[in-house]
Amino acid sequence: MKKYDVKPLPEFGKNEKAIYTERESGTTHMPFKAELELCNAIKHGNTEKLDSVLEVALNREMIVGNLSANRIRSVKYWAVTTVATAVHYAILGGMDETDAYNFSDECIRTIDAFTTYDECIDYLVQKARSLCGIVRNSGNNTAFSDPVKKCLHYIHLHLHESIPLTALAELTGLSRPYLASLFKKETGSAIHEYIVDEKMKEAVAMLDEGKSCKEISYTLGICNQSHFGKLFRNKYGVTPEEYKKHG
DSSP states (O other): OOOOOOEEEEOOTOOOOOOHHHHTTTTOOOOOHHHHHHHHHHHHHHHHHHHHHHHHTTOOOOEOOOOOOSHHHOOOOOOOHHHHHHHHHHHHTTTOOHHHHHHHHHHHHHHHHHHHHHHHHHHHHHHHHHHHHHHHHTTOOOGGHHHHHHHHHHHTTTTTTTOOOHHHHHHHOOOHHHHHHHHEEEEESSSSHHHHHHHHHHHHHHHHOOOOOHHHHTTEEETOOOHHHHHHHHSSSSSSSHHHHHH
């Protein structure tokens, strides 16, 4: 694990103000410009820019705010706020909100268990790159209209259910024909085709986890195993059983 030069801001006395101590010590917080460059790199899924910003940041002294009397807790609090900010920029870049907040929660739980500065910094670097990659591969969801965004989010959140076009039409306040036409125009797929594709992608993940075809078809709201097998074969050219056998 790499050793980082992490320096919390100096402690200030009971009757001192933080700005007084910073003026006396000559130490201040990390520049906002550096944080903004990192967050914008995540927002645009720009891994090259992210790496260049990280390279500069990691090779200079990192200043962490005086957030707690406990030094490692200060770094952990700083790491948590960094994750929360980065996730908001990832959402602006097209990451699904539910995925983003689950990502943030998982990061915070992990950070909570760390006991050293270096663990926190290494983890933040790893997760910044993960976020950037997720945004880059999101298909530029920011280009979609609000009704289509609502549909994509609803489908993602309700993938274990049957999702009729009527439910999506009610969600968006649009007629079924108009919504179907708009969705196809913006995504390139008919709504039903998109839902099936997303269910099959999830089916692959579940097969990789060792789930049975019966469990998968039930979980994904597919009427029976036979129909699930047909949908899977149409999508991937092999049956679920053949996929499990050959990977």
